[in-house]
Amino acid sequence: MEKIKQVIRKNTMLLILIIVTLIFQFLITRSGSSSLFTPANITNLISQNAYVxxxxxxxxxxxxxxGNVDLSTGSMVALVGALAGTLIVRQGLNIHLSIFLCLIVGILLGAWQGFWIAYVNVPAFIATLAGMLTFRGFAWIILDGLTISPFPQSYLKYFNSFIxxxxxxxxxxxxxxxxxxxVTIFVVSLVFRLRKKSIGYKIISFSSFIVRKILISLVIIGASILLGKDKGIPAILIILSIIVFVYHYFTSRTVYGRHLYAVGGNYQAAALSGVNTKGITFLAYTNMGFLSAITALVSVARFNSAAPSAGSSYEMDAIAACYIGGASAYGGIGTVRGAVIGGVFMGILNNGMSILGIDANWQMAVKGFVLLAAVIFDVVSKNRVQVES
Structure with missing residues (x-):
């Protein structure tokens, strides 16, 4: 019984995601609005929520x-998207050079934020709020308040094609x-499990390991079948898979990844232990600029246009996905896996409510309530652990 409780505790958000998905499926089927699991809708879910x-x-x-956040990500998406539209559509610059320049600009924007936060000790909330206003303003200036379209097919194929x-x-x-x-995920996971066991790490029971991998395999194969019945594997799904794999590896299996957790767990203790706390913070925000640039390139391809209003509320969806996925509001706790689960949860929430025809204003209210509930759960859990200890 205790083992079952531990499994439920470790996979709470995953179980909630499954329950919410089934509830939406029931409501959508009952309303006569097709299904959440149609091949075309699975493809739409991936493309519509890649940014999250x-x-x-x-x-x-x-x-x-x-526990810091970056409020400027949506504005960085708009600014880099405006630059992409100007370079590719208006100037007719080489596609690959344009993409490279956009990524460099994104990194520089993130570094600008990171410098003030890490080395000048400007509060992250203030620095990124200023960035949100500044970058959005520059996006409007570059585009002169207009929308640029369409993008050439030679650019769109990198993000909108199927394999x-x-x-x-x-x-x-x-x-x-x-x-x-x-099969690859199972073999790699088994190798890592055996390696951890050989050096004395605490690992989950073999039965729990098998059940988890079977469930993951069923989801992957089920999604493959649905995608195969539609247009195939979206190029954006390949991009997402690469990003998730790289950042999962970085946060869980590298020294710099461990330093991120150390800085969030106890900033002063990390500094005294020799961790470059300022450099780690700078890296986190510079990286945010890089990923915002990738999001901008993905978004302009999806909408086939660059608009100064692009990226509105993107940062809110990203923040909500992290907290829903188990990241702590105090920092030092959270996983890429959890963030992805939170992102999928937000996608199911958006897509399910849209299919049901729920008003956009109510959708915002529901997402706000879900975010508050996730943070309350984190705070209450942390307080309970402190009391028990």
């Missing part, structure tokens, strides 16, 4: 440094990829 996963991955690093392009092999290809990916 990308930004929440970067936002997690900021939160880990001490494979041949419909005759689409289903078999996607299913094969899903099976191979499931």
């Amino acid at each position: 996963v990308i930004l929440s991955t970067g936002m997690l690093l900021c939160i880990l440094t001490g 494979p392009s041949n419909p005759e092999i689409r289903f078999v290809f996607t299913l094969t990829v899903g099976i191979l990916l499931s």
